[in-house]
Amino acid sequence: ANIVLLPGDGIGPEVTQAAKAALGAIAKRFGHEFAISEALMGGAAIDATGEPLPAKTLAACQEADAVFLGAVGGPKWDKSEKRPEQGLLAIRKALGLYANLRPAVTHPALYDASPIKADRLEGVDIMVVRELTGGIYFGEKEEGTDAAWDRCAYSGEEVDRVLHQAARLAKKRGGKVTMVDKANVLATSRLWRRRTEALFAEHYPELELEFLLVDAAAMHLLSRPASFDVLVTENLFGDILTDEAAMLVGSLGMLPSASLGNSGPGLFEPCHGSAPDIAGQDKANPFAALLSSAMLLELGLGLTEEAQILKEAVYDCLTQGQCTGDLGGKLGTKAATQAVLARII
């Protein structure tokens, strides 16, 4: 398999090294051949080429079987004309990555770290499926000094394909889908609701289907998190709700993500961002990158057992306290990665 790594900015390169090492260890243990290469992305790409997503990088990604991204962005580019995040939005669109999967799974070792009470965290295992290439992110917009507007648009097809993705996941999980919208106000939400009713009635009558308004969802994610299984929603709501759900887990350093299209490579990325304040200090928590690598193995390459081994290694380290300071451990990025690798070999 051909894997492209995009280290990016801040702590991105450090956690990408962790991912690379883990993919190497898995390949060795299972006798796979992974051709791993690196390409420029984000601020690093702006500095080197003037573009956040250089054509060469995109071409390499399009050829790949899976893409791993470390993180992009940082204060260095806050006032620059081209911004690192534009590269992120551009690669999502260019690779057609319409389904963003963000699992929020709690673990007893992190109950203390979460602002949410421990009794609510038991058994929380939510898979948020966020639409990633439509909505207000990619609509027409206009910006003046005295006024501005953004357009949120969805086609029925854009809605259906991500609903199918969510439903397929639910069939392999708890069998429940919660669709989140603002149907009492938005036309696009009413489209989402109608398409959801029709699609689930026709294709997935066996699944439990729940509708929730986005404001209520922001409450219920905290008051009854364990009752969610798959939560599917449009782009902007997904952006907000996944970050809220992250608080359940207790650490941004434990949150992986996968962005998938219909064909072509998926993009796998830790959710923590570039954390420029701790970059280059061997402090970054590599676990989100390692869990993202596990998603890459499973969803990108279809290597389920390999993914399971890597995931278990990470959680075993967490349970044993072999982790970085943000999780209450004493290890640096490299030592925490080594602790995981030692459980794979």
Added chain:
Amino acid sequence: ANIVLLPGDGIGPEVTQAAKAALGAIAKRFGHEFAISEALMGGAAIDATGEPLPAKTLAACQEADAVFLGAVGGPKWDKSEKRPEQGLLAIRKALGLYANLRPAVTHPALYDASPIKADRLEGVDIMVVRELTGGIYFGEKEEGTDAAWDRCAYSGEEVDRVLHQAARLAKKRGGKVTMVDKANVLATSRLWRRRTEALFAEHYPELELEFLLVDAAAMHLLSRPASFDVLVTENLFGDILTDEAAMLVGSLGMLPSASLGNSGPGLFEPCHGSAPDIAGQDKANPFAALLSSAMLLELGLGLTEEAQILKEAVYDCLTQGQCTGDLGGKLGTKAATQAVLARII
């Protein structure tokens, strides 16, 4: 003063009775004359007149010094052509109520009820100022079977006036304003950011100003709630974040709101909604309605001392456990209201 009550639907009429009784008790104690009348709104108005906001109701509100709304909506009207919520959106727009104030104040008696850990709840006193008559709520929209779109638009003036409102509140409070947007993606958010920078530099250089992306805000509201003072944001973000912040308080039954314009009456409303499942059973918690009445006294009629007395009476009942079942007490709606009134007379 001339006060119009809109009881509305579900538990709306019951909590409106509580508000009416409290306003009466305050009038008596302080020797004020309140002319209190009632008008139809929401589902009740649809049933009686076919319209969620009858012209007669709107006219009565426009003549008033302040308007109190119980709650609107319920499953009865879920499939009806006109919906109760349309009345709510219409009255906001018609009265020019562009600033929605939702305080989220924690109290030790409710720490157990909140899903958030008690140590984070200490000293939380957030005033969310949500823009209420612009943005994607009131933009052009189009809805078809195969596609739909909504437009989010803001003018600089719409942004400035609600920023002024937030800044004036901050001056009387902790002196800090957090402006929440999604400036890395939305043109309207960049307008908000630019207007905020300019307006605070010119008019409020003494205030502390913080910018936060909406996804980060959804996290920080949970991880560091006590660090917020005034949070100002656009309509849709405000809808989501106020409901999330409600979880800090621990009970929807303790959340008041005020919606204000530049001139004309304000609208004061508990945030709990119509709760049709417990309507008519003397179970509804009247405290949010009573705290909304306190906001009506203070912000609607300028009666600061009166407002303070009413607020203290409510919190004293809460501390003494003289409250409804949702707050761990044993009283019904009427008895809990009486407990508050007994502290006013």
